[in-house]
Structures are given as structure tokens and as C-alpha cells.
Amino acid sequence: xxxxxxxxxxxxxxxxxxxxxxxxxxxxxxxxxxxxxxxxxxxxxxxxxxxxxxxxxxxxxxxxxxxxxxxxxxxxxxxxxxxxxxxxxxxxxxxxxxxxxxxxxxxxxxxxxxxxxxxxxxxxxxxxxxxxxxxxxxxxxxxxxxxxxxxxxxxxxxxxxxxxxxxxxxxxxxxxxxxxxxxxxxxxxxxxxxxxxxxxxxxxxxxxxxxxxxxxxxxxxxxxxxxxxxxxxxxxxxxxxxxxxxxxxxxxxxxxxxxxxxxxxxxxxxxxxxxxxxxxxxxxxxxxxxxxxxxxxxxxxxxxxxxxxxxxxxxxxxxxxxxxxxxxxxxxxxxxxxxxxxxxxxxxxxxxxxxxxxxxxxxxxxxxxxxxxxxxxxxxxxxxxxxxxxxxxxxxxxxxxxxxxxxxxxxxxxxxxxxxxxxxxxxxxxxxxxxxxxxxxxxxxxxxxxxxxxxxxxxxxxxxxxxxxxxxxxxxxxxxxxxxxxxxxxxxxxxxxxxx
RNA sequence: GCGGGUGUAGUUCAAUGGUAGAACGUCAGCCUUCCAAGCUGAAUAUGCCGGUUCGAUCCCGGUCACCCGCUCCA
Numbered sequence: 001x002x003x004x005x006x007x008x009x010x011x012x013x014x015x016x017x018x019x020x021x022x023x024x025x026x027x028x029x030x031x032x033x034x035x036x037x038x039x040x041x042x043x044x045x046x047x048x049x050x051x052x053x054x055x056x057x058x059x060x061x062x063x064x065x066x067x068x069x070x071x072x073x074x075x076x077x078x079x080x081x082x083x084x085x086x087x088x089x090x091x092x093x094x095x096x097x098x099x100x101x102x103x104x105x106x107x108x109x110x111x112x113x114x115x116x117x118x119x120x121x122x123x124x125x126x127x128x129x130x131x132x133x134x135x136x137x138x139x140x141x142x143x144x145x146x147x148x149x150x151x152x153x154x155x156x157x158x159x160x161x162x163x164x165x166x167x168x169x170x171x172x173x174x175x176x177x178x179x180x181x182x183x184x185x186x187x188x189x190x191x192x193x194x195x196x197x198x199x200x201x202x203x204x205x206x207x208x209x210x211x212x213x214x215x216x217x218x219x220x221x222x223x224x225x226x227x228x229x230x231x232x233x234x235x236x237x238x239x240x241x242x243x244x245x246x247x248x249x250x251x252x253x254x255x256x257x258x259x260x261x262x263x264x265x266x267x268x269x270x271x272x273x274x275x276x277x278x279x280x281x282x283x284x285x286x287x288x289x290x291x292x293x294x295x296x297x298x299x300x301x302x303x304x305x306x307x308x309x310x311x312x313x314x315x316x317x318x319x320x321x322x323x324x325x326x327x328x329x330x331x332x333x334x335x336x337x338x339x340x341x342x343x344x345x346x347x348x349x350x351x352x353x354x355x356x357x358x359x360x361x362x363x364x365x366x367x368x369x370x371x372x373x374x375x376x377x378x379x380x381x382x383x384x385x386x387x388x389x390x391x392x393x394x395x396x397x398x399x400x401x402x403x404x405x406x407x408x409x410x411x412x413x414x415x416x417x418x419x420x421x422x423x424x425x426x427x428x429x430x431x432x433x434x435x436x437x438x439x440x441x442x443x444x445x446x447x448x449x450x451x452x453x454x455x456x457x458x459x460x461x462x463x464x465x466x467x468x469x470x471x472x473x474x475x476x477x478x479x480x481x482x483x484x485x486x487x488x489x490x491x492x493x494x495x496x497x498x499x500x
Numbered sequence: 501g502c503g504g505g506u507g508u509a510g511u512u513c514a515a516u517g518g519u520a521g522a523a524c525g526u527c528a529g530c531c532u533u534c535c536a537a538g539c540u541g542a543a544u545a546u547g548c549c550g551g552u553u554c555g556a557u558c559c560c561g562g563u564c565a566c567c568c569g570c571u572c573c574a
Contacts, residue, residue, distance in 0.1 A: 005567085012566090017511055017525075023565075029547050030565045090574070100501065100571085108571090181501090188574075208574080244501070244572040252573070306574055328573095392536045413533055441527095445535030450525095452535095463533060473534075480535070 008320040011385050012249055014395070018454050020044065020381065020405075021250060033246030033254035035374075040454055043405035043435060045257070045377050049236055051288060051402065052259045052373070056234045061280050064272065071232035071261065072225050076213025078238060079194065079204050084212055087346035088339065089307070090189055090205075099158065100181045101171040108172065110159035115169055116141075117154050117161070124177045125169045127158060132172075144170060190240045190254075206240040211368060213237075214262045215339045218351055229353055229364055230265035230273065236373060248321045250374050257373040262335075264353070264364035270334055277332055277369050278313055285315070285329070288376075289400030290383055294318045296326040308338035315371075317379045329379055330371035337363040384455055391480065392445055397455030398478060401498045406456040407434045408494060411447050413463040415440050423462040426472070426487055434494055452477055457497065460490055 015021040020041035024034035037045055055061070056071050063069040085091045099110050108129075116137070117125045123146060128137055134150070141149060158180075161169070167178040190206040193199070207213065214233045221233055236259045246252050265273050278297070286292060298314040305312055312333040316326030340363050344351040352363045384397040401407060410427045412419030420440060427438040437456070439447050444461065451459055459475040461482075466472055471484045474493065485493055 009567085013511060028564085032565070088574090188572090241573080245570095247567095308574090394536095411534090415532090419533090443532060443535085443537065445537075447536085448534080449536045461534065465533095475534080482534075 004320040004323045007385065008249065008382075010395075011320065011381060014385070014397075014453070015041070015249075015381065033243060033252075035250045035253055037377075040405040041377070044380065044399075044403060045373060047403045047405070048288065048376050048380065049257075049259065049373055052284070052371075053234070053236065055284055055287075056232070056259075056261055060232070061276075064276065069230070069232070070227055071234055072221060072227060073234045074214060074217050074221065075237065076210070076217060076235060078207050078240075079192070080207065080212065080216060082204050083346055084216060084343070085189065085205050085208075087342040088212055089342070090208060091187075099166075101174060101179050108158070111157055113158035113172060115156050115158050115161055116150070117156055117165075118148060119152055119154055123148065125161075125165070126153075127169050127172045127180070129172055130157075144175060188241045188243070190242055208241050209239050209370070210235045210237045210258045210260045211262055211339070211370065214260065215343050215351075218264075218340060218343075219349065222353065229355060230263065230269065232261050232263040234259075234261045236260075248319070248327075250378050251319065251321070251327065253374065256375070258370060259373050259376075260368065260370040263367040263369070265367070266362060267337075267365045270365050270367065273367050274311065274332070274334055277367055278315075281315060281330060281332060281369050281371075285379075287400075288380065288403050289398075290317065290379055294383065295329075298326075298328075306333070308335050309333045310336060317382075319379065320382055329375050330369060332367065332369045335366040335368050337365050339366060340364065391449070391452060393449040393452045396452035396477060399455040399457065401457040404455050404457050405435065406437050406451070406454060407498055408458040408460055409437045409439055409447065409451045409456050411439055411444060411459055411461045413444055413461055418464070418467055419462045422466050422487075426460060426462070426490065430491065430494070433491065434498070448475060448480075458494070 012021075018040060019038035022036045022038055023030035024036045025031045026036075053073065057073045060069050060071045082091070099108050099113070101108070112130045113127050114130050114132075115125050115127045124144070126137075126140060126144060128140070137150060145152075158169075166180050166182060169180055170177045171179045189208050191203055192206065194202045194204045214235055217233070221227065237257065238255060239258050240255050243252050243254055246254055250256075261277075263273060263277065282292060282295065282297075285295060294317055296316040296318070298316055300309075300312040300314055312331055314328045315330040315332065317329040318324065319327050321327075340351045343349075344363070352361050354361050380399065380403055381397070384399045385395065386398045387395050397404075399405075408430070410423050410430070412423040423438060423440070427436060430436045437451075439450075448459060455477070457477045459477075461473045461475060463473065465484070466487070470487045472487055472490065473482045473484055474490075475482050
């Protein structure tokens with residue numbers, strides 16, 4: 001096992017031990033792909049979420065013209081009219097039938113496999129990858145087709161072949177017929193039934209991404225909030241996908257949380273805004289403690305782009321399980337005018353935008369910086385995790401102060417009466433403004449170590465000098481060094497350190 | 501969904517066909533004027549279900565979860 005894998009194990013253990021992240025339904029043995037956030041985890045997640053909301057909606061970036069751009073928020077329902085998912089393509093386009101091969105243990109998309117069925121109905125049929133070259137096909141025919149050539153066969157797509165014919169098909173990677181399973185439908189969307197009676201009439205879906213709720217409210221927002229293009233609509237919320245293989249702790253979960261912005265602009269301005277958002281989003285990740293050196297910007301190759309997108313940049317982070325490679329943290333996609341056009345067509349409601357100044361009507365193009373909040377949390381934890389053999393805890397979480405679940409601990413040096421009341425006073429004074437913790441019990445080293453392990457950036461310690469001159473020591477998590485400041489200055493100190 | 505591996509206190513590990521032990525952590529108390537000190541005490545575990553057996557944490561089967569590799573990831 002590599003160091004990186006070892007590190008991931010340690011991180012998962014720390015997350016549980018200190019109350020960041022637990023397996024969902026832990027006492028029942030867990031449930032694959034679902035996770036719960038504990039007392040510190042929810043603080044961390046809220047901190048990241050709130051910072052994103054602040055940077056997007058409350059205090060959006062300055063645009064190219066020097067004025068702040070315009071972004072408003074929504075919070076849409078997880079369940080929407082199912083037609084919405086027909087329009088987006090989630091129902092029609094992405095539930096591909098899959099077949100498994102019992103012998104090669106491989107899985108294939110049925111529409112990606114072609115079958116050569118012999119014209120005379122004699123002998124086995126041969127399956128190939130849809131991209132197989134004629135040379136590859138001829139080579140296998142020579143081995144397996146008993147003298148027949150390509151001309152003796154008809155081509156068919158595997159999902160067009162009746163299931164009873166499968167026993168006669170030789171899978172793409174094997175030599176004997178009958179190893180392919182019947183095609184099975186895979187749909188990433190969770191479904192449910194609306195109303196007490198269940199049946200296909202009231203089948204509905206849990207959203208697989210939050211953006212749809214933004215497009216569905218496009219007209220409502222434009223009509224009600226005085227936004228003028230270009231502008232953005234932001235949303236944070238849960239999304240659900242029936243991932244085939246949930247993996248890597250909370251990285252690929254079946255229930256997760258997204259932070260998505262849909263930026264609506266004119267088509268001609270797309271390249272400019274696209275670059276703008278890549279830059280802004282990078283700035284964001286840096287501001288919460290993810291250095292650019294740990295990020296990789298993948299310009300998604302044309303052939304791998306989603307059908308609606310002409311350009312996507314994946315912002316990837318070097319997670320321990322992907323290291324030295326990277327895995328997706330955020331996607332910045334040009335979605336064209338696909339979504340609004342589709343929803344306009346399926347709903348019959350006009351979703352164009354009227355530009356009063358230019359006296360023109362158009363369906364805006366969309367740039368979508370879409371990030372996983374829960375993936376962001378994982379990135380913050382992985383980035384913060386720092387081994388330090390020279391300190392009692394052996395490890396500390398180097399969170400950016402703005403992200404740290406607890407900003408400061410207030411510690412009376414001893415549990416004696418002289419120290420405790422002063423510490424309590426400081427704690428009561430600070431807690432209105434900062435997430436702080438008062439910890440009285442146990443020796444001081446033990447308490448420092450505990451705060452290191454949960455990533456608390458500062459500890460204020462009340463000692464005998466405090467009684468004499470109202471100063472406390474500030475202990476810095478990263479350097480373990482101390483300085484004295486007056487109790488009255490503690491608030492200013494924290495304000496200065498925490499604003500990121 | 502497939503294949504391989506794993507499953508013992510909160511964590512990391514040990515042991516055993518005769519009902520489990522440590523370290524650290526946690527809690528309580530004493531002590532303590534700055535980095536998990538010292539002392540005393542306490543709580544907490546064989547994932548779940550079934551089978552074999554006089555008796556199963558150990559053997560077998562199933563299941564669930566986690567890890568690795570495929571597959572998938574709009």
C-alpha cells in the first residue's frame with residue numbers, strides 16, 4: 001500500500017475519531033455511498049458553503065468593466081416535474097442498457113457493441129467494440145468464424161439483438177459463446193413516487209444535479225428581480241446519483257451537495273466570461289487554502305465533452321487517492337443555450353431574454369461553474385492534514401482560519417479558580433462573533449494537542465499574568481509559538497486573521 | 501454489477517473452538533503556572549443473520565460495510 005493510500009486511511013480515521021464525518025447509518029453497518037457530517041464536519045461544510053455564497057451572491061466579483069457583477073440566489077425543490085428530466089436529457093439519453101460478460105468480467109454499453117450475425121443463421125455470432133477496425137474484425141473472424149468472412153455476416157447493434165439470441169454470441173473479449181448477460185437498464189437517477197399511491201403515473205425523480213432548478217426558475221427570476229444580462233443565478237443544495245461504484249470516502253457519494261452558478265450572457269461574450277470564471281474560481285480555491293500547485297486545469301477533450309457543451313474545464317485537485325494524479329473538484333462548462341432551449345420546447349414557455357437597451361431578444365448562453373461542496377470539504381481536509389512527528393498529537397489540520405470549524409479555544413492554564421472566571425468571561429465575549437470553545441479540564445499540553453488535531457488555528461490561554469495585566473497568550477497552531485496580547489485585543493486579532 | 505482482500509473497544513493493533521488484552525484516546529477524581537506529564541479509578545469491542553458443535557469471535561454459508569482492481573461517473 002502506498003503512502004497516499006495510507007494517508008487516506010488515516011484521514012478517514014481522524015474524521016471519525018474527532019467528529020467530522022461518519023458512515024451514514026453507522027450502527028446498522030452503514031449504507032454504501034452515504035455519509036453523515038458530525039459536529040465539526042457540519043461546521044466545516046457550512047464555512048465552505050457560506051464563503052461560496054458570500055463570494056457569489058452577497059459580494060460577487062468585480063467584472064471586466066470595474067463594477068460588481070450581478071448574481072442572485074435561489075433554493076429550488078429537490079423534486080420537480082418529471083418532464084424537466086426529459087427536457088434535460090436525463091431520462092432519455094443516459095439510461096444506457098449494459099451487458100456484463102461472465103467470462104471476461106467486463107461490462108459493456110450495449111449500444112457500444114456491434115454484433116456480426118451470420119446471414120445463413122448457422123454458427124455463432126461475434127461481438128465487437130463499435131470502434132473495432134476491419135483488420136481487428138477480420139483477425140478474430142479468421143480464428144473463430146470457421147472459414148466465414150465479413151461478407152457472410154450482418155451487422156447489428158447489441159441492444160437490437162433479442163435477448164434469446166445472446167446464448168449464441170461470442171463476447172468481444174472471449175472465445176466462447178453465451179457469456180454475455182442480458183442487457184440491464186442503468187439509470188443514475190433515484191426515483192420515487194409523489195403522493196401516497198405508487199405507480200408510473202406519479203413517478204418522480206430526485207434531482208441528479210442542482211442546475212435544473214435554476215433553469216426552471218429563469219423566467220421567474222428575470223421577471224421578479226430586476227437582473228439584467230449578463231447575470232448569474234446561484235444555488236447550493238443536495239443532489240442524488242445512483243453511482244455504480246461509490247468510492248474514495250465522500251468523493252463519490254450517492255447523496256452529495258453541489259454549489260452551482262449559472263451565468264447567463266450573450267453568445268459573443270462567452271469566451272470572455274469563460275476565462276473570467278476560470279480565473280475567479282481559481283482565486284476562490286486559493287482563498288480557502290487550496291494552493292494552485294495542487295490544482296490541475298483539464299481542458300476536457302472534445303470527444304469527452306457532454307453533448308451540450310462546446311468547452312469544459314475541469315478544476316482537479318490532487319486527492320490522496322488520485323495522487324500523483326488529480327480528480328475533479330469543479331467543472332466550468334459552457335452549456336450553450338441547450339438547457340433554456342430544451343425547457344422552452346418541453347414546457348411551451350418562452351425562456352428568451354429581452355434586452356431593452358439593445359432592443360433584442362435572445363436565449364442566453366450559459367457558463368456553469370459547478371462544484372461539489374462535499375468534494376470541497378474533502379479537499380480542504382486532505383489539504384489540511386499535516387503529519388508532524390515533533391508535536392504531541394503527531395498530526396494537525398492546517399485549515400485556513402476562515403474554514404476552521406473552531407476558530408479559537410479559550411483555555412484557563414489550570415482549573416483553579418483564578419484562571420477559570422477570566423477564561424469564561426473571554427469565551428462569553430467572543431462566542432457571539434466566532435465559533436470558539438472553552439476547555440477547562442486536563443493539562444494544557446493535552447488541550448493544545450486536541451485543538452491541533454481538529455485544526456483550531458489559535459488558543460488563548462489565561463494564566464497568572466492575566467490576573468495582573470489582563471493579557472493572554474496566543475498560541476499559533478502551525479508554529480506552536482506564543483505571544484501575549486491584551487484581552488481587549490483578542491477580537492481584533494481574530495477578525496484580522498480570519499477574514500480570508 | 502464482477503473479481504480479490506478485509507471486518508475484534510472511539511482509534512491502531514493482539515489473542516483464542518471453552519465468552520477477549522494492550523497502547524493511545526474518552527470520562528471522573530487528585531495533581532498541575534504552557535505542549536498528550538504523574539497518580540487513582542471507570543466506561544466501551546469480536547459488523548449482522550444463519551449453520552456445524554456440548555460450546556463459535558475463531559470453522560462454514562449468506563448478508564452488509566470498507567479497501568484494491570475492473571466497469572460506471574450525462
